[in-house]
Amino acid sequence: MSGEVAVLGAGMHPWGKWGRGFVEYGVVAAREALADAGVDWRDVGSIVGADTVRGGYPGFVAGATFARALGWQGARVASVYAACASGAQAIAAARAQILAGLADVVLVVGADAAPKGFFRPAGGDRPDDPDWLRFRVLGATNPAYFGLYARRRMAVHGDTLEDFAQVKVKNAAAGALNTNARYRKAVTAEEVAASAVVADPLRLLDICATSDGAAALVLSSMEFARRHGAADPVRIRAVSTVTPTYPTTVLDLPDIATDSASAVAPADGTFRASIARAAYEEAGIGPEDVSLAEVYDLSTALELQWYEDLGLCAEGEGAKLLHDGATSAGGRVPVNTSGGLASFGEAVPAQAIAQVCEITWQLRGAAGARQVAGARVGVTANQGLFGHGSSVVAVR
Structure with missing residues (x-):
């Protein structure tokens, strides 16, 4: 189907309470997904990060944050926030880029270092929220x-x-x-x-509970997947x-x-x-x-x-x-x-x-x-x- 994109790679950082920053978790998941896909980071045309509002300014620009951590190589970058749906909306953005012909390969990353206890709104008083x-x-x-x-x-x-x-x-x-x-x-x-x-x-x-953890996906066009040797990939x-x-x-x-x-x-x-x-x-x-x-x-x-x-x-x-x-x-x-x-x-x-x-x-x-x-x-x-x-x- 014309709206399909291939899932070439999947990676995760285990969930837990590790006491480190979200960027470290995301990089681990990203590198695992790239290795799973058999794709070099330098061949990725775009990266979409799912934002974490608890991660300070780097969390609000997660795509750029992960791109910097992995090494600047000229990829497009986007950051997405949608609360608990952030990761799926990041996937949607990546898929749209691929189907529009803007990138053959897109890396999607989401990571969090969650505080202990109940989540509360970040950023001070927001009476319109x-x-x-x-x-x-x-x-x-x-x-x-x-x-x-x-x-x-x-x-x-x-x-x-x-x-x-x-x-x-x-x-x-x-x-x-x-x-x-x-x-x-x-x-x-x-x-x-x-x-x-x-x-x-x-x-x-x-x-x-609330946890630290990360997950990443390498998505591609169906044409790239075939050229890459993935004849029958999982498809979104x-x-x-x-x-x-x-x-x-x-x-x-x-x-x-x-x-x-x-x-x-x-x-x-x-x-x-x-x-x-x-x-x-x-x-x-x-x-x-x-x-x-x-x-x-x-x-x-x-x-x-x-x-x-x-x-x-x-x-x-x-x-x-x-x-x-x-x-x-x-x-x-x-x-x-x-x-x-x-x-x-x-x-x-x-x-x-x-x-x-x-x-x-x-x-x-x-x-x-x-x-x-x-x-x-x-x-x-x-x-x-x-x-x-x-x-x-x-x-x-």
């Missing part, structure tokens, strides 16, 4: 709204704490097999239940970065505060579902074609929501899909074979790129003990702040 308002006006740190998601599922769909715990059990088992994961230990449902309550009803083991077929749809299209903060119609969600599904739907439509596939998925499991409850939003099951049937074993290793459509954020934690600019790394290794048949047999189509999903979201479809 919904994230800042959520923290200052509501006192709602991220786990607080994870808990609200969970309570809604319990009220609307009858999900239970035991359902949520089984998501952690599944993802921890996968993470135990992944050398890049921060947490590499299987857990039991009893251990989840015994962990401290952080934001009722979610316990410590129901939510993800779609990248969805759509915004929500609302009845009133001109949204500003006074309207949101005074006009309830401005903040009423559309009748045709959630924002998350629209992200996935746009990706499927662009790729020319449907949920029934998906071999595996990497989703944004900020909490165990949110993973169940993604099953439904990705169309892997009907609304309200996420817990049933889980208990049927469909999303586990060996199931119909394994989800978070990497171990997910449950096993990695959040390194915000890197996580959407890391998802595509996992899909790439799976589609190559190179995921080792985590391998999904016969994997041909993978989909990723992320939700970022302020209307940012992403979904990537990769095929082989």
Whole structure:
């Protein structure tokens, strides 16, 4: 298909708390991806960095920061910020450059050195920022709204704490097999239940940590891939970065505060579902074609929501899909074979790129003990702040 680009290389710096700077992590991941692709850095025509707002000025110009660290060689440079969807939007920018003929080979890098504890808005007071308002006006740190998601599922769909715990059990088992994961230990449902309550009803083991880490991809045109000897590479077929749809299209903060119609969600599904739907439509596939998925499991409850939003099951049937074993290793459509954020934690600019790394290794048949047999189509999903979201479809 004309919109496809090849994934020639994938690389990561293991997640954890290493006490070093994000640039060091990103360079490690970039060099690993270049080696995996068999491409010299001097042959890269463009580099796109996913920004980290916690990394000071170098983090706001991540593309240039990584280009400098790898060595000036004349490549185009771009930097992208979209909160938790930053990595996928960096992939989208790289793909656009390739399809426009501006570069044959593009390096995409995301890395973070996350502070310990709850994320908070960076850069001082921002009363026009919904994230800042959520923290200052509501006192709602991220786990607080994870808990609200969970309570809604319990009220609307009858999900239970035991359902949520089984998501952690599944993802921890996968993470135990992944050398890049921060947490590499299987857990039991009893251990989840015994962990401290952080934001009722979610316990410590129901939510993800904050981590250091990095991921990188080398993308190319299909023509370059063939010249390079990659006859059948993994291909990115779609990248969805759509915004929500609302009845009133001109949204500003006074309207949101005074006009309830401005903040009423559309009748045709959630924002998350629209992200996935746009990706499927662009790729020319449907949920029934998906071999595996990497989703944004900020909490165990949110993973169940993604099953439904990705169309892997009907609304309200996420817990049933889980208990049927469909999303586990060996199931119909394994989800978070990497171990997910449950096993990695959040390194915000890197996580959407890391998802595509996992899909790439799976589609190559190179995921080792985590391998999904016969994997041909993978989909990723992320939700970022302020209307940012992403979904990537990769095929082989």
